[in-house]
Structures are given as C-alpha cells and as structure tokens.
Amino acid sequence: MTIKATRRARTLPDFTTLILWGLGGISLLVILYRIFVVLTTQEELTATIWGFQLVNGLVLGGVYALIALGYTLVYGILFMINFAHGEVMMLGAYAGYFTLTYLNARGFMETNPILTLVITFVAGMLVSMLAGITLERVAYRPLRRAPRLVPLITAIGASIFLQNAALRIFGSKLRVYVKPSVIEGGFRLGESGIFVPRTGVLIFVTSILLMIGLYLLVQYTKLGKAMRAVAEDKDTAALMGIDVDRVIVQTFMLGSLLAGAAGVMLGFHNSQVNAFIGFIPGIKAFTAAVLGGIGNIPGAMFGGFFLGLAESLGPTALGIPSQYKDVIAFSLLVLVLIFRPTGLLGEVLSEKRA
C-alpha cells in the first residue's frame, strides 16, 4: 500500500493535480496583482491604518494560537479533532464573566484591578480545564478503540450539546464583560500615531507567556517527555511505565487551560459573551492548527498568528470590506488542504501516518 502510494506521488502528477496547481498559481497571481493595485492607487492607506490592523492581527492571532494549541495537542496524541474545543473555551469565557461581575459588584475590582484580572483568568482556565477533563472521560474515552470517525462525530455532538446547554443555563441575553480600568482605552505609539488598545496588550502578552510556558513544559518536564512519547507510540510508552490514559487526560487539561485563557481574552476583546462565541473562533483556530500542520506545536502557534494577520491585514490589502475576513480565513484552509495537506510547517505527520 505505502509503496504504491509513494510511487504514484513520484511519477508525473496526474491531470487533475496539474489543473489544480494551475488554478492555484493563477489565483495567487490575481491576488498579488490586486494587492499591488490597492497599494499603488489607494492614497488614504496610511501607516496608522496598517499599524492598527497589524496590532489587531497580532491580538487575534494570539487568541487563535492558544485555541489552536488545544486542537493540536489532542490531535498529536489521539489523532482526533476535538470539535467541542471551541465550547470548552466558551465555558471559560462564561466563568470569566461571572467572576468579573461578582468581583465588580463586591467593589474588589475597583481596589485590586490587577488581582481581579489574574483571578478572572484563573477562574476561566480552571472551568475550561474541568470541562475538558469531563469531555474526555464521558465522551471520548469510551470510544478509544472505535474507528477514527466515531469520536469525530461524537465531538461534533458534544459541541452542539454544550452550546445548547449553555444557552439553556445562561440564557440567550448578551452578557457584557466589565473591564477593569487598567485595560480600558489605549495609547498611541510614538510618531506614527498607531492606536494600541490596552486590552490588546494584555491579550498579546498573556498569550505569548502561556505559549512559552507550554513550550518549556513540553520540552523539559517529565510530563512533556511522556506526552511526546505517547504521541509517537502508545504501546512503547506504556512499556516505559507511562500511564497512557493519565497522559491523555493531562493533555486535555493543558489544551483546555489554554482554551480557558483564550475564552477570557475573547470576552475582553469582544466585551461580551454568549453561548455561541465558541463556534467561529473554534473553527478558525482549527484552521490555524491545520495551517501550521496539525499535531505540530510550533505549527499551531505560527498558524494562529498567520491566520490572525491574514484576517486583519487581508481585507485592507485586497481593498475589500473587512466583513470578508471569514472568506479569507476559510479560503486559506481550503488552499492549504489542497496544496499542502501537512500544513505550512508540518512534515512530521506525513511520515508518521504514512
């Protein structure tokens, strides 16, 4: 099987592949031409606008990257897309909302704004973590030996279930995130006058810190090594004395912790939360994970920022309304899946799963 497949890939690409590549090349040229035209004709595109979109892209990218890491961690170990991951994030966002509202009502936020932020993030992360663990235990573990399609469908089911459960429990009204005064407003960057919102700084810095933390954990701790071993070969990992089920739970924990933080960030970014906020960012983050090469941790970080920047800079560069940002995101997904299914950074997967 494998030999046949590689041999086919080595010989001349077949007709449909050629056409696809041709179309891909043409669309790339059209896009580049369009960008060129926009850049040379539209005078009002000042550095301020570009800078603002750049900042926006980095902020969104940080959020996407955090969520994408959850997809990629779980995929790396179970070869399963946890489509309920966006809902795990949504629950974290709600937890953050309730914590903030409570602390605000008690007047604690007024006196201890920084501590309030910390508590909010911790609450969101913990609730998401609990949701992630429960999901693994209830919905995925019983299907560990089932064909790969089964847990995928279960994940979609769990996603719909969680959305509607949240709708039933928390109601359909919009809940507004109150912001501590320290992250209200923003400032202008030097001469250029690029506006940087304080919330954006908080989101960007926190996401970078969390990513560094995750990287260090995966590279240098015992748990990280165990995770990498389980991702490569579960049986052999068990022979080393690693409790594979426990490592899987811990992987869900880590991914969900990051999702919880992302949920609180989205809450601050959008200033509101409802039961469906997990869906679109969830799919976008999945796109980001695929962009970078799913199962690949640096890939997810790269994919998240790439997607965030493409979404915010893309409409400006192409001279189209920013409502088209979703079109850009999902077109990227389609293009990557056609031309580089292993992702922009991913070679790992193809060799392992071949």
Add this chain to the structure above:
Amino acid sequence: MLELKNVHTFYGHIHALKGISLTVEEGEIVTLIGSNGAGKTTTLRTISGLLAPREGEIWFEGQRIDGVSAHKITEMGIAHCPEGRKIFGRLTVRENLELGAFLRKDKDGIKQDFERVLDLFPRLRERLKQPGGTLSGGEQQMLAIGRALMSRPRILLLDEPSMGLAPILVQQIFDIIEEINAQGTTVLLVEQNARLALSIASRGYVLETGRIRLAGPAAELMDSEEVKAAYLGG
C-alpha cells in the same frame, strides 16, 4: 521467577497463543525460538501487559500479573524491549534513555545506570543529543536495549535483537546480552536466529503455531534432529 501457565491469547478472533506454559528462573537466559507467526512476540506482549490473555495465569515473583496494565508491570521490574526497536524517533537519545527510567525517583541510581548503559554502548555517548530516528539500525537496537535497562529491571524481555543487523553487529549485541545477564539481569530472549540464541541461553523453548513444541536445555535443543532440521538449517 516468571511462570506462564496454560496462557491463551487472542487477536480479535485469531487464536494466537494456544496454551503456553513456561518458566524462567532467576539469573537465567531463556530463549524462545520458532518461525514467523509462531507466537513468540505475542508471548512477550502478553507477559508485559500489552495484550491480556483470555485464559491462563502469569506469575511474576509470587504475584499474578495477567490482566495488569503494561505500565504497572514495568513498575514491577519487567522491561520489554520490543520487536523493531520502537525508538522514539523524534526524541533525542538522551530523552529516550530518560524515559526508560520514567518511574524511578532515585536520581543517583538513575545517573549510575545512565553511565552503565553508556559504558555498555559507547557509541550512544557521542549521539546523546541526536534524535533517535537518525541513528543507524544497530545504534537503535543498542538504544532500545539501553532504554530497557534504564528501568533497572529484574527481568529483560528481548524481542529479536538481531533483526536487520549486520552479522558483526549481531555478535556484538549478543556479547552484550551475555554481559547484562552476568551483571545480574534475567533475560527472556526471543530470536529467529536459533543457533545464536541457543548458544548463549541456558534453556530454550521451541514455539510452533501458538504451542510449545519442544523444551529443554539449550545444548540438548541444539543437538536435537528436529530443531536442526527446522531451525538450524540442517
């Protein structure tokens, strides 16, 4: 030390082991020989808990271990060096060795065993920072054995250590197996290279389609007409 009593193992509906009984005493090298598909690897995978027997009992140092999960069996002192080496290719040589000692907490002891493994296999010392997947076949086999030793096992289950290696390397690996045994680790060795396996073992079992066909001291098996004809090339 290790005893299998009438063990039956299935892969789905395939009846792979049809009543295997064998014993390994402390300090011995015991070998399981037999052709492809005889059930040698299945026997080892059943002992180490990767497969659960449907019938029969497995005892290790007075404890019943059939049905216990693999990571707990490793904790009891059984190390399994699997067929095809199964190195973690994306982890470095050092990380592979560290994972071998995953359950241990005695930092000094781990360090000692780390040095011992590197003394046994000096070539690994130069490659500590390399990903395991970049090693040659022989080096990977050394790493796999070294990794198994890092848990400081009471018994080492070795599956086809000679597979795919040049004859000179095979001899080297077998010398090291003897040395490991001399240092006090009991060895259960699965091999297709029956002559070589019997030359270092004290006793042997011949497996055929999931059953034990012959058993006895290695020297006797080596002289048996049946073994000669089927496994030693006449």
